Amino acid sequence: MSAPxxxxxxxxxxxxxxxxxHVRRFLRVSLPSHGYRVVEAASAEEGIRMTEEHVPDVVLxxxxxxxxxxxxxxxxxxxxxxxxxxxxxxxGQEPQKVEALDAGADDYLTKPFGFNxxxxxxxxxLRHSASRxxxxxxxxxxxxxxxxxxxxxRRVFAGAQExxxxxxxxxxLTALVRQAGRVVTHRQLLEAVWGPHTGxxxxxxxxxxxxxxxxxxPDPVRPRLFLxxxxxxYRLQTLDDAFE
Amino acid sequence: xxxxWAVAILAAxxxxxxxxxxxxxLADQAMLYLLGVLIASVRLGRGPSFFAAAGSVAALDFFxxxxxxxxDVAHVRYLVTFGxxxxxxxxxxxxxxxxxxxxxxxxxxxxxxxxxYAVSQQxxxxxxxxxxxxxxxxxxxxxxxxxxAVFVADAGGELRRQGSTETMQPPSEGExxxxxxxxxxxxxSDDGGDRIFLPLVGTRGALGVxxxxxxxxxxxxxxxxxxxxxxTLVAQTALALERAMxxxxxxxxxxxxxxxxxxSALLSAVSHDLRTPLAAITGTAEALLxxxxxxxxxxxxxxxxxxRDEAARxxxxxxxxxxxxxLESGALQVRKETCPLEEIVASSLxxxxxLLEKRDVRVDLPDEMLxxxxxxxxxxxxxxxxxxxxxxxxxxxxxxxxxxGVHGGEVLVSVADRGPGIPIGEEKLVFEKFYxxxxxxRAGGTGLGLAICRAILAAHGGRIEAENRAEGGARFLLTLxxxxxxxxxxxxxxxxxxxxxx
Numbered sequence: 001m002s003a004p005x006x007x008x009x010x011x012x013x014x015x016x017x018x019x020x021x022h023v024r025r026f027l028r029v030s031l032p033s034h035g036y037r038v039v040e041a042a043s044a045e046e047g048i049r050m051t052e053e054h055v056p057d058v059v060l061x062x063x064x065x066x067x068x069x070x071x072x073x074x075x076x077x078x079x080x081x082x083x084x085x086x087x088x089x090x091x092g093q094e095p096q097k098v099e100a101l102d103a104g105a106d107d108y109l110t111k112p113f114g115f116n117x118x119x120x121x122x123x124x125x126l127r128h129s130a131s132r133x134x135x136x137x138x139x140x141x142x143x144x145x146x147x148x149x150x151x152x153x154r155r156v157f158a159g160a161q162e163x164x165x166x167x168x169x170x171x172x173l174t175a176l177v178r179q180a181g182r183v184v185t186h187r188q189l190l191e192a193v194w195g196p197h198t199g200x201x202x203x204x205x206x207x208x209x210x211x212x213x214x215x216x217x218p219d220p221v222r223p224r225l226f227l228x229x230x231x232x233x234y235r236l237q238t239l240d241d242a243f244e
Numbered sequence: 245x246x247x248x249w250a251v252a253i254l255a256a257x258x259x260x261x262x263x264x265x266x267x268x269x270l271a272d273q274a275m276l277y278l279l280g281v282l283i284a285s286v287r288l289g290r291g292p293s294f295f296a297a298a299g300s301v302a303a304l305d306f307f308x309x310x311x312x313x314x315x316d317v318a319h320v321r322y323l324v325t326f327g328x329x330x331x332x333x334x335x336x337x338x339x340x341x342x343x344x345x346x347x348x349x350x351x352x353x354x355x356x357x358x359x360x361y362a363v364s365q366q367x368x369x370x371x372x373x374x375x376x377x378x379x380x381x382x383x384x385x386x387x388x389x390x391x392x393a394v395f396v397a398d399a400g401g402e403l404r405r406q407g408s409t410e411t412m413q414p415p416s417e418g419e420x421x422x423x424x425x426x427x428x429x430x431x432x433s434d435d436g437g438d439r440i441f442l443p444l445v446g447t448r449g450a451l452g453v454x455x456x457x458x459x460x461x462x463x464x465x466x467x468x469x470x471x472x473x474x475x476t477l478v479a480q481t482a483l484a485l486e487r488a489m490x491x492x493x494x495x496x497x498x499x500x501x502x503x504x505x506x507x508s509a510l511l512s513a514v515s516h517d518l519r520t521p522l523a524a525i526t527g528t529a530e531a532l533l534x535x536x537x538x539x540x541x542x543x544x545x546x547x548x549x550x551x552r553d554e555a556a557r558x559x560x561x562x563x564x565x566x567x568x569x570x571l572e573s574g575a576l577q578v579r580k581e582t583c584p585l586e587e588i589v590a591s592s593l594x595x596x597x598x599l600l601e602k603r604d605v606r607v608d609l610p611d612e613m614l615x616x617x618x619x620x621x622x623x624x625x626x627x628x629x630x631x632x633x634x635x636x637x638x639x640x641x642x643x644x645x646x647x648x649g650v651h652g653g654e655v656l657v658s659v660a661d662r663g664p665g666i667p668i669g670e671e672k673l674v675f676e677k678f679y680x681x682x683x684x685x686r687a688g689g690t691g692l693g694l695a696i697c698r699a700i701l702a703a704h705g706g707r708i709e710a711e712n713r714a715e716g717g718a719r720f721l722l723t724l725x726x727x728x729x730x731x732x733x734x735x736x737x738x739x740x741x742x743x744x745x746x
């Protein structure tokens with residue numbers, strides 16, 4: 001246990017809950033040089049205990065833990081803490097990822113994941129928890145690459161051009177902006193835009209997302225902003241990591 | 245009865261001669277009687293026809309040789325006439341009889357041959373043991389009137405009754421014991437009157453036993469006349485059974501061999517294709533760890549990139565293998581949803597990431613949104629596999645073209661390159677598991693990508709085809725059913741706007 005620090009901004013603490021020693025090693029070795037402190041847990045039980053004890057700033061949770069279902073762990077941690085949880089899972093496990101996300105996890109990484117991807121996810125997670133925790137007023141303007149959204153005036157710009165969005169399109173966009181940089185599941189988006197009990201209307205989402213891409217992306221077929229997370233949901237990329 | 249006919253013929257001959265007496269000489273009358281004898285021999289048995297011959301002589305003597313109405317002869321020359329006539333009559337009668345006998349024998353032989361032929365024909369098309377047994381029983385029953393049963397030895401040497409006449413009871417202990425004995429000895433036996441057991445012997449030993457049970461209360465189980473035929477039938481049955489059993493064995497061996505082939509092809513592909521990138525990774529890592537190697541930062545980076553790229557390749561290979569295994573075992577669930585094709589194209593392109601970075605990928609999609617009912621992850625995999633192939637098999641500067649359109653209620657998607665194309669005549673072969681061209685082998689493909697594509701398309705009720713382009717290179721065409729439910733986007737849009745505002 002580290003001594004409480006009175007310094008203004010201590011390095012963020014990442015708790016790695018992963019049974020595979022090599023993955024833990026790779027994280028333990030590479031994250032510190034990017035400004036993170038790392039603690040490790042090798043099982044679900046240990047992970048939950050260490051979350052209580054160390055109060056990390058971010059938890060990296062492997063869904064394939066030997067002793068307990070990762071989904072349960074996420075749920076349990078979420079029940080008493082708002083710490084960002086990023087789940088690690090293999091390809092082909094999309095339904096499990098979605099379950100974890102709907103149960104309270106904030107984002108996911110598919111193994112094998114790239115290091116840059118990991119760093120991006122960590123940044124996004126920390127930024128969201130910081131803004132939630134702070135007393136500052138919510139940001140008025142969102143910008144990412146050519147996209148500018150003036151939330152106060154309800155105006156959207158792609159580059160210099162203002163773009164007209166239908167009410168539904170705007171609602172969808174703002175749902176993504178609120179979670180900018182993080183994945184939002186189909187269900188979460190449907191609920192945000194169309195209300196509860198619309199979980200089955202995924203095709204609405206898909207079609208509207210296609211419309212958004214056409215209106216706001218320079219090359220709709222090679223989107224840089226509105227990424228499709230196949231089988232899981234969508235992610236609005238924060239290209240400049242800027243939130244004014 | 246027949247003698248009565250003989251007498252009638254004699255009476256007719258006599259009557260005829262009497263009425264034509266003024267016109268005919270003795271010679272003529274003798275001829276008429278001989279004609280009667282001929283007719284009698286054609287129709288009647290040996291005895292009656294000989295009786296007709298002798299009777300003809302007596303009648304001729306009595307009625308037409310002086311002194312009339314006596315058996316005396318006036319002259320010795322009449323004795324010669326009688327002698328010759330009797331000889332001729334007897335000979336004709338005898339010969340006729342022989343002819344009839346031979347005709348009967350020939351007929352029987354022909355019937356026997358016809359039966360054997362019919363049975364052979366039936367056996368020729370039958371491949372199942374129970375069919376063959378039924379045919380044999382049917383014919384033997386017809387021939388002998390006995391009830392028949394066929395016992396066949398299975399793989400474990402157990403004798404099971406494979407067929408029997410409908411009215412037969414299940415075999416008794418004693419019966420089973422006798423069947424076993426006959427089977428082991430390979431010798432026929434009978435239990436003293438009611439039953440006969442004939443072994444069914446093939447080219448490699450006994451196969452079973454043919455049992456015949458007399459139905460009546462007396463007589464031979466197998467009538468003597470049918471003896472040879474029945475034994476021939478039993479022998480044929482044995483051969484047919486042997487053929488059927490060997491065919492079954494061969495089929496099983498074929499399946500086993502096929503499974504073995506697939507398994508070893510998979511193992512060898514996996515072994516080679518996993519080891520190659522692993523070798524690169526191991527070698528590169530060791531080089532980097534080696535303190536004596538003097539590397540510039542740039543060289544270091546390059547080696548590390550190798551590790552990263554080879555690991556990515558390994559990752560794709562493992563994905564392919566897992567997908568293939570899942571598809572083959574039926575474990576893969578196809579979860580169809582209405583998707584805009586564009587979205588799937590976008591996610592495939594982004595999944596390939598750096599691989600496509602340096603390539604000129606041209607996407608041509610229609611302006612109106614194409615909705616397809618597909619499992620988005622699976623279709624994405626198809627496009628990823630096709631694009632990966634295009635990158636691998638075409639020169640770095642050549643363009644890769646992806647296009648889509650609607651045609652006759654179906655959505656057509658094509659991925660085309662300007663590489664060497666597909667060897668002529670192998671356009672269908674490319675979709676087989678582990679199929680690789682020589683270029684492919686060199687380029688490090690597994691031969692699984694297209695097989696997976698085909699399986700996924702099939703699971704969606706679509707198709708995939710390969711062709712060579714006129715301008716050079718290969719084109720892969722996917723056909724997917726157009727999603728009718730989403731086609732009316734206007735209605736969907738209205739509905740969704742309503743729901744959103746409520």
